[in-house]
Amino acid sequence: MELANTLLDFVIHLDKYLELIIRDYGAWTHAILFLVIFCETGLVVTPFLPGDSLLFAAGAVAAGSSLSVGWLFGLLSLSAVAGNTVNYWIGHYIGPKVFHKKEVRFLNKEYLERTHRFYERHGGKAIVIARFIPVIRTFAPFVAGIGFMTYGRFMVYNVSAGIAWVGAFVFGGYFFGNIPVIKRNFTLVILAIIVISVLPGVIEFVRHKYGSSRKTSA
DSSP, X not given: OHHHHHHHHHHHTHHHHHHHHHHHHTTHHHHHHHHHHHHHHHOTTOTTSOOHHHHHHHHHHHTTSSOOHHHHHHHHHHHHHHHHHHHHHHHHHHHHHHHTOSOBXXXXXXXXXXXXXXXXXXXXXXXXXXXXXXXXXXXXXXXXXXXXXXXXXXXXXXXXXXXXXXXHHHHHHHHHTTSHHHHHTHHHHHHHHHHHHHHHHHHHHHHHHHHHHHHHHO
């Protein structure tokens, strides 16, 4: 519970924590952000790490600090693409062994099944759409690697979606994050980003659950 509270406090006060990290680690902040984004997209067991909100906050902080927004964009785009690529190959090698098991340690089976349904609904576009939806973003390349997409086709979507995702939030934060009204209400903006990000996944889940209930009752 304490860990969850600490993570929540970190997420809603990202700008303050990033300023502290920059003060203590300087240029190494780029590497820290690279690692967080890589783990959030590349390790199927860490969907709880901040993604959209971290990118936006990093862009906003870069506008008034020693961080280079150009380096941020380049490095974090590379991190996002590399993370998804690693996740794809993890899914390729171990996915078939775990996908059909009832319980898998350290792996949320419900998230896997939800992402599977997401693929069935959206096809190849799922990789692009999933980039902007927390949790599904982490599981999408894993499920793709199980056998839903060839590697070449996956990489086309992976590279374009990774660059678009990082660019949208980093430059969004850089150009708009320091507008006075946004800066004064930065926590509310971060919470709004989180809510808007998870909303499509929630709608998809409710739609599927409601649709299943209607079919069962019929």
